[in-house]
Amino acid sequence: MVTVEDTRVIYVKNVNFYYGGFRALTDITMDFEQNRVTALIGPSGCGKSTLLRLLNRMNDLIDGTRVEGEVIFEGNNIYDAKVDPVDIRRRIGMVFQKPNPFPKSIYNNITYGPRLAGLNNRIDLEALVERSLRQAVLWDEVKDILNQSAMMLSGGQQQRLCIARALAMKPDVLLMDEPTSALDPISTAKIEELIQDLKKLYTIIIVTHNMQQAARISDMTGFFYIGKLIEFNATEKIFTKPDHKQTEDYITGRFG
């Protein structure tokens, strides 16, 4: 008998999600495989960001939300009553749409999460800061100004700092919610390049409004429309020969 190794780091099974009485996601089932970049695309309000925030329980912070179904991470349902969302968020990092560094120094931005997780040794912290900033290709630009406010950096640098901050937690999965939508083309190119490097080490799930971006950087693409997953396929297939007409219409710009 051949055992197939489970390469799914995280998967979603029959998930419905409600904001109060409004159903934002309907019966979503999706697998996210290791060291892959999965892009979630679709028009505004289609539920792609909601799904992303479901994966690290960020939706818990909004009152009156409800989840049905299962989100399995390393074999356990993260919505199980005995799971602490804090543990989940330490393992599944997130980068937001708008760069959101804390109004603290660059160094303290990176060490914020690890310190809360109990890392206090200064030498370890310094090594971690350097490693994270190098991974986010920001080290050379900021190595001499680690003690200055992160607010002084440019938007693109701030976003790479936020990525470095997420990486400092050594997460298994990195969720990115339109990480380049507030950035200029050059910064966007840098971040896209960075995502290509990071997928060697992490599983990345990215929400994007930019179809070219999805085509450039992702291995798998899921197309959402009004809370439903219309099509989930290899990126190449989605962008050349999608199975559904709706997907094709969206990708070719007929709506959305």
Next chain:
Amino acid sequence: MTRKFKEVMIRRIFFLFACVSILILGLIVTFLFREGIPIFRAVSIKDFLFGSEWYPTFDPPAFGIWPLIVGSFIVTFLSTLIAVPLGVLSAVYISEIAPRSIKEILKPVIELLAGLPSVVLGFFGMVVLAPWLQDTFDLPTGLNIVNASLMLALMAVPTISSISEDALYNVPREFKEASYALGATKSETILKVIIPSALSGISTAVILGMARAIGETMVVLMVAGGAAAIPESLFDSVRPMPASIAAEMGEAPFRSEHYHALFATGIVLFLLTLAFNLIADYISNKFKEVGSGTL
């Protein structure tokens, strides 16, 4: 009437009204200085500010307001010490922790406290707190620094609480989300991200609360005890500047030295509250420029 003419007229009318309030303020300040400055013909500024004897009706009179300044500062300082934790912590609770139903009750109640007439608080201090203090600590009088500080703290709490709450509420949602996404708990997020980000607003709130306390008259007139001497213990009576002015103005003959001395005390008080307000303004602007600054 053409539309353009109307616009011009309306603009001028608004400008006029804006000028009126500034003009009146200017007149009051001018008047304050005109009536206060003549006392410095009788005593030097240094003797006035730092003289430790305030006997305005004696012969010869002594016009040293140092005991009054000390009285003002000590009740302000103590009341701040009491009001800051109460005000700031209640603001944190209201803005970050309380469920909506509790928040909807608590917030208006604290704001109502701000609307409480100070004379009512004075009554409370005189009739309830003073006898209790006197009996419990076996004091000659319950009208003293502790009593006045407690009552002033009650007056400063709503100011501190509501301004702090605004500051906390204005902390960008993005900061909170970033913190939670890094595996912080709610309390860690409050202590390490939300409060530091709101610190300039909270400092402003504290200083405005202090300004409120130092300028407050009725409460200190009623419950501070009125002794114009430098206090030796927290249970001594004091006579803060506003209380002194309010109590003595009625009996000071018009344009006498005593009268001028009271106005000069008013100048000191005015400059102090002005300084408090300028500091508050400076702090809130300074941190705004650099996007909350580096903490």
